[in-house]
Amino acid sequence: MYEIIEADYPMLPRERLMLFGEVSLSDQELLAILLRTGTPKISVVELAGKLLKHFVTLESFRRASIEELMTISGIGITKAVEIRAMIELGKRIQTTERTRYGKITGSREFADGLSDEMSDFDQEHLIAVYLDGKHKIIKKKTIFVGTVNSSTANPREILHFAVKTLAVSILVAHNHPSGDPKPSEADLVFTQQIAAACDLMGIQFVDHLIIGDNCYFSFQEHALLS
The missing domain is CATH 1.10.150.20 (5' to 3' exonuclease, C-terminal subdomain)
Known part of the structure; x- marks a missing residue:
């Protein structure tokens, strides 16, 4: 105090x-x-x-x-x-500094940065992070604001910007305003969809992070990405 x-x-x-x-x-x-x-x-x-x-x-x-x-x-x-x-x-x-000069070296480090950025959000925000061959950030874009589910979180828009930016790999993340990062069934379905779409396009899907209150869930760390 x-x-x-x-x-x-x-x-x-x-x-x-x-x-x-x-x-x-x-x-x-x-x-x-x-x-x-x-x-x-x-x-x-x-x-x-x-x-x-x-x-x-x-x-x-x-x-x-x-x-x-x-x-x-x-x-x-x-x-x-x-x-x-x-x-x-x-x-x-x-x-801005993280977007222009950042490099993703691990899910935990990047999740910590996102926690600061997304802690004030009252709604779910889905962002996509586009990376070059050295995992340096090319672009970070908010895809939409709202509940993540298979009907609204269409991989098409995410991959459109991946092609546009010539990204080699992508990472997606969204926050849970409740503070609990445990994935819902909709989160699992969305992750499977985006992973399959990336595989089809020849783009590496690095991870899907769910940001909670000073904690996070990584699909990669929990071996939920095929």
């Missing part, structure tokens, strides 16, 4: 960042820089500490809505909107 730091800093967070770099700053100091100003009663550093203490963890803070942020004294609509924009931009930067 965070504690509000009330003692005066010898240097302002901005000055500390310029001298020592951003990695030397605490979460509270980094947030204070983004907030820019405090209130007539408390400093911006104290306001940052108050925010972090209220939400307890960075994960809870990351999920906080504009309305939830505005329940904190000193956080008005402008600061709440800026915080949400900052969080979303951070997520997009992380996703």
Whole structure:
């Protein structure tokens, strides 16, 4: 749990960042820089500490809505909107870097990255990841949003982009908003369909990952891919 730091800093967070770099700053100091100003009663550093203490963890803070942020004294609509924009931009930067330069070295590592990306989704999202011959990511595309089943998750669209990107192999993943990654019967049928379609097209089907709450299910690891 965070504690509000009330003692005066010898240097302002901005000055500390310029001298020592951003990695030397605490979460509270980094947030204070983004907030820019405090209130007539408390400093911006104290306001940052108050925010972090209220939400307890960075994960809870990351999920906080504009309305939830505005329940904190000193956080008005402008600061709440800026915080949400900052969080979303951070997520997009992380996703872009993974898409452009990422390489899939194993299901566990990639599932961990997807867990961060998909943790806020209230609905199931099916994504396809297209890889070159060295398992470097060419493209990652959201195929659709909704329940994964054999009628809506047609392999045709997934393979269309595989051909378009000249992918050598593909990996598909979807999340279970319930948090339980155990595959349903529909998940099993869909996996069999996409595996058969990939085999017919001469494209390697690497894995189907189901992302839960800080956990995942891999069809490859459970030897469910023929």
